[in-house]
Amino acid sequence: MEQTFVYKPEFVCSRQITIVHEDGIIKKVTFVGGCGGNTQGVARLSEGRPIAEVIGLLENIVCPATREHRTSCPAQLAQALKKIQS
Numbered sequence: 001m002e003q004t005f006v007y008k009p010e011f012v013c014s015r016q017i018t019i020v021h022e023d024g025i026i027k028k029v030t031f032v033g034g035c036g037g038n039t040q041g042v043a044r045l046s047e048g049r050p051i052a053e054v055i056g057l058l059e060n061i062v063c064p065a066t067r068e069h070r071t072s073c074p075a076q077l078a079q080a081l082k083k084i085q086s
Contacts, residue, residue, distance in 0.1 A: 007080035011069035034073045042074050051081045
């Protein structure tokens with residue numbers, strides 16, 4: 001059954017990430033805010049992939065604007081996906 005998860009990222013430009021998933025597969029990702037082209041690209045590349053695979057690809061990516069906090073919009077998506085898995 002399809003489920004929707006809403007995540008509030010920290011220390012990045014995006015303000016919200018919405019993830020639709022079913023049976024461990026990402027169906028749709030939507031970012032509110034952030035660098036539009038980058039977040040759209042990350043979202044499209046995530047769709048149709050297993051949650052665990054996307055976590056492995058995106059965690060620990062650091063945006064230069066977040067050096068102090070060592071994160072990024074893709075890394076925040078990975079954090080959201082980890083919460084879905086738990």
